[in-house]
Amino acid sequence: DTGVSQDPRHKITKRGQNVTFRCDPISEHNRLYWYRQTLGQGPEFLTYFQNEAQLEKSRLLSDRFSAERPKGSFSTLEIQRTEQGDSAMYLCASSPRANTGELFFGEGSRLTVL
Amino acid sequence: EDQVTQSPEALRLQEGESSSLNCSYTVSGLRGLFWYRQDPGKGPEFLFTLYSAGEEKEKERLKATLTKKESFLHITAPKPEDSATYLCAVQAQGNKLVFGAGTILRVKS
Numbered sequence: 518d519t520g521v522s523q524d525p526r527h528k529i530t531k532r533g534q535n536v537t538f539r540c541d542p543i544s545e546h547n548r549l550y551w552y553r554q555t556l557g558q559g560p561e562f563l564t565y566f567q568n569e570a571q572l573e574k575s576r577l578l579s580d581r582f583s584a585e586r587p588k589g590s591f592s593t594l595e596i597q598r599t600e601q602g603d604s605a606m607y608l609c610a611s612s613p614r615a616n617t618g619e620l621f622f623g624e625g626s627r628l629t630v631l
Numbered sequence: 632e633d634q635v636t637q638s639p640e641a642l643r644l645q646e647g648e649s650s651s652l653n654c655s656y657t658v659s660g661l662r663g664l665f666w667y668r669q670d671p672g673k674g675p676e677f678l679f680t681l682y683s684a685g686e687e688k689e690k691e692r693l694k695a696t697l698t699k700k701e702s703f704l705h706i707t708a709p710k711p712e713d714s715a716t717y718l719c720a721v722q723a724q725g726n727k728l729v730f731g732a733g734t735i736l737r738v739k740s
Contacts, residue, residue, distance in 0.1 A: 619665070
């Protein structure tokens with residue numbers, strides 16, 4: 518399978534713990550995006566990378582959230598000191614070019630904070 | 632602020648019963664409008680891109696159209712496998728998409 522891969526698919530954690538999600542984009546795609554989706558809502562933009570450079574960040578991305586793409590390949594999204602409001606599906610997407618809305622999404626990482 | 636509103640929230644159709652989903656948007660400087668399909672527990676799957684008013688795109692039983700204020704996704708003679716959530720998104724500034732909340736479509740045989 519050469520699609521976008523996310524790990525883990527499900528994560529249950531206690532409030533206050535740190536969690537990290539990994540995304541492996543389609544290999545030839547140098548653009549990578551993180552979105553968050555809560556039940557009954559559409560995805561909300563979190564951040565965008567072109568190669569290893571983080572070029573855009575949403576105001577939704579508080580100080581507790583950090584994303585990296587160290588070598589321009591896979592990316593990680595870390596949430597520190599999780600809160601119940603962080604419970605959501607975290608979606609990663611990639612694309613082969615900039616300024617496009619044609620994104621290839623992974624199946625997401627579902628976070629539940631107890 | 633860019634906004635996307637989709638209606639109806641949910642739609643139940645009988646197999647073969649054609650209908651339309653609506654996506655109205657408010658955006659400064661539309662660079663593109665996009666339709667996605669999302670199955671339960673999966674990530675969204677890209678369907679169409681529309682760039683300017685009057686443009687139409689078709690794929691199997693789906694046809695997307697665009698005006699200056701809204702887009703429609705027409706579903707002709709739907710089948711149960713068309714059941715999914717259909718998401719509309721707009722791109723204005725930068726590389727982010729602003730999504731609507733989606734329309735949940737159920738097609739019964």
